[in-house]
Amino acid sequence: MQKRFSLIILIVILLGFSTLSSGGIFDAAEYKARRTNLMTSIPDGIAIILGSEGKMQNSNFIYFTGVEEPNSVLIIDGMKKESIIFLSSMESKEIVMEETGIERVLPLSQMIQLLSSYHAQTDSIYTPGPKWDADRKRIYNRTPVKRIRDMFPSFRFKDLSTAIGKMRAIKSPAEIKVMREAARISSLAHIEVLRRAKPGMYEWELAAIFKDCVKRLGGQGHAANAIVPSGPNIYDPHYNKNSRKMEDGDIVMADMCGEYEYYDIDISVSFPVNGKFNARQRKLNEIVCAVEEAMRSVFRPGIRSIDVEEEVRKIVAKKGIDIDKEGVYRILADHWVGLDVHDVSPSQERYPRTTILQPGMVITSDPSIRIKDENGIVIDGNKIENTVLITEDGCENLSYLVPRTIEEIEKIMAEK
Numbered sequence: 001m002q003k004r005f006s007l008i009i010l011i012v013i014l015l016g017f018s019t020l021s022s023g024g025i026f027d028a029a030e031y032k033a034r035r036t037n038l039m040t041s042i043p044d045g046i047a048i049i050l051g052s053e054g055k056m057q058n059s060n061f062i063y064f065t066g067v068e069e070p071n072s073v074l075i076i077d078g079m080k081k082e083s084i085i086f087l088s089s090m091e092s093k094e095i096v097m098e099e100t101g102i103e104r105v106l107p108l109s110q111m112i113q114l115l116s117s118y119h120a121q122t123d124s125i126y127t128p129g130p131k132w133d134a135d136r137k138r139i140y141n142r143t144p145v146k147r148i149r150d151m152f153p154s155f156r157f158k159d160l161s162t163a164i165g166k167m168r169a170i171k172s173p174a175e176i177k178v179m180r181e182a183a184r185i186s187s188l189a190h191i192e193v194l195r196r197a198k199p200g201m202y203e204w205e206l207a208a209i210f211k212d213c214v215k216r217l218g219g220q221g222h223a224a225n226a227i228v229p230s231g232p233n234i235y236d237p238h239y240n241k242n243s244r245k246m247e248d249g250d251i252v253m254a255d256m257c258g259e260y261e262y263y264d265i266d267i268s269v270s271f272p273v274n275g276k277f278n279a280r281q282r283k284l285n286e287i288v289c290a291v292e293e294a295m296r297s298v299f300r301p302g303i304r305s306i307d308v309e310e311e312v313r314k315i316v317a318k319k320g321i322d323i324d325k326e327g328v329y330r331i332l333a334d335h336w337v338g339l340d341v342h343d344v345s346p347s348q349e350r351y352p353r354t355t356i357l358q359p360g361m362v363i364t365s366d367p368s369i370r371i372k373d374e375n376g377i378v379i380d381g382n383k384i385e386n387t388v389l390i391t392e393d394g395c396e397n398l399s400y401l402v403p404r405t406i407e408e409i410e411k412i413m414a415e416k
Helices: 002-015 028-039 059-065 090-100 108-119 145-151 161-169 173-196 203-216 231-235 279-298 305-317 406-413
Strands: 046-050 073-077 082-087 104-107 124-127 156-159 251-260 263-272 333-336 362-365 368-372 378-383 386-390 395-397
Touching: 028 059, 028 073, 028 090, 028 161, 046 059, 059 073, 059 161, 073 108, 082 090, 082 108, 090 104, 104 108, 108 145, 173 203, 173 251, 173 263, 173 386, 173 406, 203 251, 231 251, 231 378, 251 378, 263 279, 263 378, 263 386, 263 406, 279 305, 279 362, 279 368, 279 378, 279 386, 279 406
Parallel strands: 046 124, 082 104, 124 156
Antiparallel strands: 046 073, 073 082, 251 263, 333 362, 362 386, 368 378, 386 395
């Protein structure tokens, strides 16, 4: 088993991923199909999708155009069945037209003038609402949307979040291809962290190693704040100070997400910083791995996230594991993954609880253990997290390269 695991890692490192072009993420036909799909949800109006104001483009704009230029605006016309993109600089006009399939590329200064013509045709303006805005800003108060509201008070702004969420939740074959590569890069970065971790290092050093490895392998770095708690910090699920010096005997719960071509992968690995599990750590690792493996055997089209636990309980009970007694929780699909680590939802619920899983959806499988004392204070724990693709007959573990068993982790950590 160990030789096979090492061989797999060697092969993916040597082969890499050479089939993606260095030009746009996808071809123009893919972006055009997405915009055409959205038009069916806005037959009575237009959609306005804002580009980012910073270096990293926001997810919805990337999804419909692939254009990285900041301060851009996309209008999708559901009435005329056409799309228009406004750029702050027209120097890239020809490239944008070629890579997006959008024939009307105009300077940003002409947007208000064009909107005046729409004013006579419709009062329905669709935008992704503030609830799901990838930039986590209240989109209705952003310029130029605020200017539009001020200049055209009769426009009725409607939330486009669910319609976009339904589209983004089902990954196309092209998206799955990119996410497999994102998973490969993130997995190898976690392996590099395991190889270099040792007592006396700081948590932030592991985060830096991960980021450097992701970038060296062609990724964009961290997709979200690195969470690298060790020792007593592991009891805080959102700890991200990463300031503690790790000591011999500590468990580290490294929750780090790499980004590649704007697509994210969420992976968590728990390991002893000295490279050797003690008896207590071994037991917790074996339990959480067994539960996570059972979860992946249950994930399939047609099941709801909240129904996964019942089946998992039966599976692990046959192995002598009592979920309640062992303090295992979060036995479900915790969140969506895609262009955002916590990706947009295809329904009104933020997390996949009652949504029926479908092929093409990408979710996390991340059970955790919290051991509490008689006062309810957490005194021990463990966590594992994989990113999983729902397939036609089950699921695919996109982060399969990450070492999970005690033997795999200890072997990698011995390769100093």
